[in-house]
Amino acid sequence: MPKLLDALSGFRVTFSTMFKKPITEEYPEKPGPVAKRYHGRHQLNRYPDGLEKCIGCELCAWACPADAIYVEGDNNTPDERFSPGERYGRVYQINYLRCIGCGLCIEACPTRALTMTNEYEMADDNRADLIWGKDKLLAPAPETHR
Ligand code: SF4
Ligand code: SF4
Numbered sequence: 001m002p003k004l005l006d007a008l009s010g011f012r013v014t015f016s017t018m019f020k021k022p023i024t025e026e027y028p029e030k031p032g033p034v035a036k037r038y039h040g041r042h043q044l045n046r047y048p049d050g051l052e053k054c055i056g057c058e059l060c061a062w063a064c065p066a067d068a069i070y071v072e073g074d075n076n077t078p079d080e081r082f083s084p085g086e087r088y089g090r091v092y093q094i095n096y097l098r099c100i101g102c103g104l105c106i107e108a109c110p111t112r113a114l115t116m117t118n119e120y121e122m123a124d125d126n127r128a129d130l131i132w133g134k135d136k137l138l139a140p141a142p143e144t145h146r
Contacts, residue, residue: 031121039101040119042094044138045112052082052138053113054089063108068098089113092137096122096130 025032034040045053056073072091082088106114124130 028121034118034120036118038118038120039103039116041096041117041122041132042106042137043115043117044089044092044134045115046139046141047084048142050141051084052088053111054092055083055085055111055113056087056089056092057110059108059110060105060114063104065102065104066098066100068095068100069093069105070095089134092134094132094137096132097127 047053056071058071058073061069061071070091070093071089073087074090075086076082076088082090101116103116106116122130
């Protein structure tokens with residue numbers, strides 16, 4: 001008799017779970033919601049006039065504990081202006097094979113050029129495409145500046 005009681009008590013969790021509503025995520029057909037403060041992929045922001053906020057200072061790269069960011073700054077010229085000040089980020093790369101989503105880079109950025117979005121669908125089937133450059137990270141230009 002004690003053995004039967006042990007067995008029944010062992011099945012308690014099984015029986016109680018059998019009648020619960022299943023929680024099934026239909027991913028990737030129906031991606032689930034994320035928390036508002038979820039740290040997804042990064043974005044390089046622009047000012048309302050379309051100029052880039054990044055000044056190529058590399059503070060984000062120095063703050064990154066995973067060495068995932070590579071920046072090369074350059075000077076704006078009267079003919080080619082990308083940001084309002086003297087410098088802009090000519091090369092900007094984030095290696096998502098290294099990034100741990102800690103957010104230290106966005107805290108280090110003095111101009112709020114770098115922020116993180118809620119987007120999390122970044123999987124790929126090769127290493128090269130997981131190094132994102134400005135072409136993927138830079139926010140679209142406002143309509144009037146295209
Ligand atoms: S979120 Fe963290 S690991 Fe990812 S790039 Fe920024 S500082 Fe580096
Ligand atoms: S994103 Fe911010 S911290 Fe990084 S180089 Fe640009 S301005 Fe500097």
